[in-house]
Amino acid sequence: MVQTRTSNGRYGDELFGHERSDERDRLNALTHTYDEITFARLDSLPIRSDSRCLDIGAGTGTVAVSLADRASSGRVIALDRSTAFLDPNTRENLEVMEADITTAEFPPGSFDVIHARFVLMHMPEREEVIRRVVSWLAPGGWLLLSEGIDPLSSTSPNNLYSRLFAGVWDAMHRSMGTDVNCARNYPAMLAEHGFVHIGTDVHVPHVRGGSPMAEFYRVGGSQMRESIIAAGHLDNNEFDAGMALFDDPTFIDFAMGMISVWGQRG
Ligand SMILES: C[S@@+](CC[C@H](N)C(=O)[O-])C[C@H]1O[C@@H](n2cnc3c(N)ncnc32)[C@H](O)[C@@H]1O
Structure with a gap:
């Protein structure tokens, strides 16, 4: 049933455009669920107060602001192809940059910390992007990549939920080249790029009807109705019943996981 990609669409073209009235709410629900895990990971990395940081696909900027607070005498660039949700006045050491990461350029060694969360999974040329991103890291600098992963929806006891998610990942792949398994080879890729102190982690939260995660699914899923x-x-009818789970307070299941891979450039 999974189909191959037929369009050359990008993130924000058919799905998840920042001009949509509910897109900020969708991204707020995402940060509500995953920021705690990302912040704990940042706590574990030796980010200096004078670090130069890059947050790729910064979205609403919660991680960029957290980096700016950690690197208080350094500098943070929050880069996104749409900066609609990024306030350039949040922190003095935070710069908002509108750019596409597939074509952005920085001099070699420009950053001490580079972070990207739920971004590279949405672009088919991610390996080439990672190769360039690595060159922007100074020797000894840290890279933290987090992506979505969905290890459990296919085995859900709720058949509608499993089939809805098969449809969601398929629709996203056909629309913009999303690969929910893309981080599978990140540890080996970082090792090939000469990284040391490589670490990995998977966090799988749950979704309950009416929760922020359910809101994230409800808003995103409704954009894929026709495609699914x-x-x-x-x-x-099945699609409507599947989406109704997200309003049902008795529904609970595992949600999209966040898989993180980090390391220090050797
Ligand atoms: C799912 S959101 C994640 C936002 C944020 N990283 C977070 O985790 O809260 C993906 C973000 O990546 C941005 N993005 C997608 N493709 C991009 C590209 N090619 N270049 C720059 N930003 C991109 C989108 O505009 C969006 O803000």
Whole structure:
């Protein structure tokens, strides 16, 4: 049932455009669920107060602001192809940059810390992007990449939930080249790039009807309705019933996980 990619669409073209009235709410729900884990990971890295940091695909900027607070006498660039949700006046040492990471350029060794969360998974050329991103890190600098992973929806006792998520990942792949398993080879990739002190982690939160994570799914899933039904994952009624789970306070299941890989450039 999974189809190959037919369009050359990008993040924000068909899905998740920042001009959508509910997109900020969707991203706020994302940060509500995963920021705690990311901040704990940043706590574990030796980020200096004068570090030069880059947050790729900064979204609403919560991680960029956290980096700016850690690198209080350093500098943080919050880069996104749409800066609609990034306030350039939050912190003095935080610069907002509108750029596409697939074409952005920085001099070699420009940064001590580079972070990207739920961004590279949405672009088919991610390995080439990572190769360039690595060159922007100073020797001894730290890279933290986090992506979505979905180890558990396919085995859910709720058949609608499993089929809805098969449809969601398929629709995102066809629309913009999303690969929910892309981080699978990140540890080996970092090792090949000469990284040391490589670490890995997977965190799988739960979703309960009415929770912020359910809101994240409800808003995102509704944008994929036609694509999921046309591809035959669910019919109209099944799609509606699947989405209704996210309003049902008795529904609870594992949600999208966050897989993180980090390391120090050798
Ligand atoms: C799912 S959101 C994640 C936002 C943020 N990193 C977080 O985890 O809260 C993905 C973000 O990456 C940005 N993005 C997607 N493709 C991009 C690209 N090619 N260059 C720069 N930013 C991109 C989107 O505009 C969006 O803000």
